[in-house]
Amino acid sequence: MPKRKPKRKPKISSKTRWAIRTYVKQGISANKIQKKLQSQGLGIRRKVLLAEVRKLRGKKKKLHPEKYIRGDYRKRVTPKARRPKYAGRHVAVYRYARTLKHRRPYSARFEFYGSGKDLGKAVRLALSGIVPKWENPFVECSARAFLNNPYKYGERGEWVGKPNIES
Numbered sequence: 311m312p313k314r315k316p317k318r319k320p321k322i323s324s325k326t327r328w329a330i331r332t333y334v335k336q337g338i339s340a341n342k343i344q345k346k347l348q349s350q351g352l353g354i355r356r357k358v359l360l361a362e363v364r365k366l367r368g369k370k371k372k373l374h375p376e377k378y379i380r381g382d383y384r385k386r387v388t389p390k391a392r393r394p395k396y397a398g399r400h401v402a403v404y405r406y407a408r409t410l411k412h413r414r415p416y417s418a419r420f421e422f423y424g425s426g427k428d429l430g431k432a433v434r435l436a437l438s439g440i441v442p443k444w445e446n447p448f449v450e451c452s453a454r455a456f457l458n459n460p461y462k463y464g465e466r467g468e469w470v471g472k473p474n475i476e477s
Contacts, residue, residue: 322362326352330359334366401429401453407441409467418442420464424453432456441467 322330329352333343340363347353364371376384404419418441422432432453442449442464449463456463 320355320358322354322358323352326354327362330362331366334363398423399426399429401433403433403436403469406470407447407467408470409441409444409465411465412444415470416444416447418447419449420456421448421450422453422456423450428453428457435460436464437469439466439468440464441469 326347329347329350330343333346338346340360343363344353344356344359347359372378400421400423402419402421404417406415407418408415420432420436420442422429422436424432435457440460451463
């Protein structure tokens with residue numbers, strides 16, 4: 311990931327800074343300070359002016375400044391659309407499973423998605439004696455993630471009968 315450049319501090323001329331300092335000492339509001347600066351040809355961005363005034367008065371920035379903005383001027387934030395589940399290949403291995411801890415069979419399913427080669431390896435590994443955990447019997451995960459750490463998703467056990475494989 312490329313490094314971000316640090317934000318530049320806006321430059322305020324010494325004449326403008328002196329004027330702001332004088333007006334703050336007189337107790338003039340930020341709005342009136344801005345109008346006076348504009349009339350003298352020393353206008354600066356409001357955001358920069360407010361930061362400078364806060365610094366001189368020793369105040370902190372309000373926590374949630376957006377709540378002070380009129381509703382029709384607020385930026386509308388739409389929630390991000392949920393990404394659909396992986397749309398590629400899916401393979402499910404399911405049947406009854408039994409583990410050393412839980413001898414009673416329970417319904418379990420692994421659902422893998424990913425590339426063909428990874429899917430084949432994940433299914434073979436699952437059939438070789440790894441079943442979903444009793445606590446979380448229905449597992450949907452990437453085939454590559456399962457291959458990297460199978461015991462995160464399952465535990466040693468056996469599939470009761472011949473497991474069904476559907477794609």
